[in-house]
Amino acid sequence: MPELPEVEVVRRGLERWVAHRTVADVEVLHPRAVRRHLAGADDFAHRLKGHRVGVPSRRGKYLWLPLADTSQAVLAHLGMSGQLLVQPHAAPDEKHLRVRVRFADALGTELRFVDQRTFGGLSLHDTGPDGLPDVIAHIARDPLDPLFDDEAFHRALRRRRTTIKRALLDQSLISGVGNIYADEALWRARIHYERPTATLTRPRTAELLGHVRDVMNAALAVGGTSFDSLYVNVNGESGYFDRSLDAYGREGLPCRRCATPMRRRPWMNRSSYFCPRCQRAPRALS
Numbered sequence: 533m534p535e536l537p538e539v540e541v542v543r544r545g546l547e548r549w550v551a552h553r554t555v556a557d558v559e560v561l562h563p564r565a566v567r568r569h570l571a572g573a574d575d576f577a578h579r580l581k582g583h584r585v586g587v588p589s590r591r592g593k594y595l596w597l598p599l600a601d602t603s604q605a606v607l608a609h610l611g612m613s614g615q616l617l618v619q620p621h622a623a624p625d626e627k628h629l630r631v632r633v634r635f636a637d638a639l640g641t642e643l644r645f646v647d648q649r650t651f652g653g654l655s656l657h658d659t660g661p662d663g664l665p666d667v668i669a670h671i672a673r674d675p676l677d678p679l680f681d682d683e684a685f686h687r688a689l690r691r692r693r694t695t696i697k698r699a700l701l702d703q704s705l706i707s708g709v710g711n712i713y714a715d716e717a718l719w720r721a722r723i724h725y726e727r728p729t730a731t732l733t734r735p736r737t738a739e740l741l742g743h744v745r746d747v748m749n750a751a752l753a754v755g756g757t758s759f760d761s762l763y764v765n766v767n768g769e770s771g772y773f774d775r776s777l778d779a780y781g782r783e784g785l786p787c788r789r790c791a792t793p794m795r796r797r798p799w800m801n802r803s804s805y806f807c808p809r810c811q812r813a814p815r816a817l818s
């Protein structure tokens with residue numbers, strides 16, 4: 533799954549190349565790509581036609597294109613392998629092209645949804661007063677959102693009987709933090725992933741949130757070059773960022789702070805990477 537920085541790179545690309553253009557027609561090449569639109573592919577295409585695309589928006593890993601002057605938006609589910617590409621009309625169709633959107637202008641480019649594994653797709657939803665598609669109304673703001681409430685997040689951590697990494701991945705508390713960035717931020721903050729959230733002081737929460745934002749912004753800075761080209765896409769799990777990771781994927785390699793070999797532990801069908809010296813297990817803390 534792409535993480536927040538990758539999705540934000542796509543959003544910026546779409547803002548540059550697709551925002552404010554009016555849909556001329558929509559071609560659904562594989563019905564599975566619009567299966568979440570229960571009225572079917574023809575209805576989906578009909579409802580987009582003639583509408584102008586507003587400024588693409590994102591919350592956490594969710595990305596949507598508002599349809600201007602309506603209270604609807606197209607939500608993009610990137611799944612495991614979904615890509616949104618802006619391509620010249622003349623570019624050959626991708627092998628796994630699922631949906632094509634043409635625009636009523638002379639810019640010469642079209643929007644393509646390409647998805648090899650077809651777990652992703654596009655769907656149309658009503659939006660609330662805040663512009664959020666109704667199906668993601670329960671998703672909390674992400675840490676890069678200027679309106680994210682640090683104090684409310686801290687209070688929620690103190691109230692819950694959970695552990696810190698579970699809390700970081702809980703989309704109703706904070707959105708957009710996936711496995712990779714959770715491990716990175718926890719390593720930077722020297723916090724063990726199993727630490728109970730009720731033990732975090734306000735300064736520790738603030739420090740951790742700072743690190744979450746730093747790792748995401750660092751990823752954005754690296755990925756930021758790709759949206760200068762006429763090509764925006766998502767390549768799965770943090771493709772361009774992994775060379776600069778400090779924790780994730782570094783089992784057995786020396787901790788970049790203290791040289792202790794990094795460890796990996798199974799965690800909720802995934803893995804947690806940590807330094808056993810810098811990030812002491814909760815029992816050792818007490």
Ligand SMILES: [Zn+2]
Pocket residue numbers: 787788789790791792807808809810811
């Ligand atoms: Zn260490």
